[in-house]
Amino acid sequence: MKLSILQVPYDSGRFDQRMGSGPLLLTDLGLVNWLKTEGYDVQLTEVRLPDEFMSEVGASKYIHCQIKRIAEVNLREGYLPLILAGNCNYAAFGTLAALQNLKTGIIWLDAHGDFNTPETINVPIMLYGPFSKR
Numbered sequence: 001m002k003l004s005i006l007q008v009p010y011d012s013g014r015f016d017q018r019m020g021s022g023p024l025l026l027t028d029l030g031l032v033n034w035l036k037t038e039g040y041d042v043q044l045t046e047v048r049l050p051d052e053f054m055s056e057v058g059a060s061k062y063i064h065c066q067i068k069r070i071a072e073v074n075l076r077e078g079y080l081p082l083i084l085a086g087n088c089n090y091a092a093f094g095t096l097a098a099l100q101n102l103k104t105g106i107i108w109l110d111a112h113g114d115f116n117t118p119e120t121i122n123v124p125i126m127l128y129g130p131f132s133k134r
Contacts (some may be wrong), residue, residue, distance in 0.1 A: 002041040004079035005032060006070055011086040013059030015049070020086030027084070043079065045070055060089060067094025075102070 007027055011020035027044065035042045047066045049059055067090065071081040075098065085091035 001039075002077075002079040003035060003043075003082050004070075004074040005042060005044045005082045005084060006047055006067060007044060008047045008063060008067065008083060008085040008087075008090050010049070010059065010063060010090060013049070013054065013056040018086070022086050023084035031084075060093075063090050064094040064097065067091075068097040071095060071098035075099075 005027070007023045009016050009020045009023040011018040014020060016024055032042050032044050047063060047070065049062060054062060067083060067085075071083070071094070074081045081095070081098070083091045083095055
């Protein structure tokens with residue numbers, strides 16, 4: 001199997017801060033090498049913001065667009081994109097944009113301790129919990 005890991009180490013537009021440290025930690029601990037020893041064809045792409053100042057909203061939009069672009073190329077080349085992101089926002093919107101014209105599914109793993117669904121919680125947003133069916 002061909003895997004493309006997109007490393008997106010940002011939280012709220014900040015590099016390697018808070019939850020943004022997670023993607024770097026996973027790769028620093030040898031995730032790529034381990035997957036290769038398990039027989040996977042793995043490529044790692046580091047998604048980074050440009051050096052110029054960006055607002056949090058601007059950074060989010062830029063990262064969404066980068067994830068979408070890279071994941072679309074990965075899929076065309078036969079790679080399964082694996083997004084390692086420090087923020088649900090980045091993982092969700094960029095990935096969904098890349099998959100919008102495909103019949104596919106998403107495996108979502110996060111650090112939230114909830115198992116909420118639209119039926120068990122009354123919130124005005126779509127981020128109900130990791131086991132929600134959309």
